[in-house]
Amino acid sequence: MKICKSSNVFLLGILLGLLTQPIFNLIGVYTGEQAIAYYAEVHTSKWNSLIHSLGMPFTYYGLLLCVPPLFCMRKRNTLGLQLFFYPYFISYYLTLNWYIGLLIIFYYFPSQYYAMKHYKNSTSRLKIMAYGFAVATTALTIQEVFGHWLGGDDPSRLEAVPNAIWHTGFYSISHLLT
Numbered sequence: 001m002k003i004c005k006s007s008n009v010f011l012l013g014i015l016l017g018l019l020t021q022p023i024f025n026l027i028g029v030y031t032g033e034q035a036i037a038y039y040a041e042v043h044t045s046k047w048n049s050l051i052h053s054l055g056m057p058f059t060y061y062g063l064l065l066c067v068p069p070l071f072c073m074r075k076r077n078t079l080g081l082q083l084f085f086y087p088y089f090i091s092y093y094l095t096l097n098w099y100i101g102l103l104i105i106f107y108y109f110p111s112q113y114y115a116m117k118h119y120k121n122s123t124s125r126l127k128i129m130a131y132g133f134a135v136a137t138t139a140l141t142i143q144e145v146f147g148h149w150l151g152g153d154d155p156s157r158l159e160a161v162p163n164a165i166w167h168t169g170f171y172s173i174s175h176l177l178t
Contacts, residue, residue: 006083013084017091020166032096035167036174038160043171048151051143053172057111058139060169064115065132069125079116086112093170103173 024031030038043049068081086108094101115132122128148155156164 005080009080009084010087013087014091017088017093018095020088020092021095030163035163036096036171038163039167039171040175042148042154042156042160043175045151045153048147048153049171049175051147051151052168053176055139055143055147056168056172057108059136059143060108061111061115062132062134062136062139064112065119066129066136067132069119069129069132072125075120079120082112082116082119089166089169092166096170097174100170100174100177104169107173108169 021031029035040049043052064082064085068078071078071081073081089108090101090105093104119128144156147153
């Protein structure tokens with residue numbers, strides 16, 4: 001029964017990831033090159049982009065630990081929600097660029113694996129949420145200070161957060177190939 005539920009969550013992530021680009025296009029949200037170009041507007045220095053490439057797996061790891069438990073679900077359901085995000089973003093990224101999507105699979109897998117393992121072995125929802133929040137906040141602060149500020153780029157834009165949520169993982173690999 002567990003395997004069936006896990007596979008359903010995994011397949012749902014893939015399906016929704018594949019549908020994201022058409023849905024975004026329908027409602028006028030940037031996708032593909034337009035979304036990446038918008039994200040790149042404040043990541044013009046190679047230094048800043050590299051800092052983001054190094055920091056984003058830690059941000060993803062921390063967010064996987066702190067966001068799903070906020071929904072106060074049982075541990076198994078929280079692990080299911082964590083499992084949903086990986087195939088969701090990977091399948092969406094594969095619709096943008098097959099080759100970059102494949103690289104992202106390998107680059108972000110350790111973050112996914114260790115977040116799920118860490119959460120599964122945790123004994124306190126509050127402690128794991130605090131730990132995840134600390135990891136994500138530290139990684140984002142390092143990216144903002146050492147990437148944007150020392151790299152000479154403009155600071156991150158608050159209004160760009162939704163675009164960043166969907167496209168920073170893709171950008172963290174794609175800029176390395178250009």
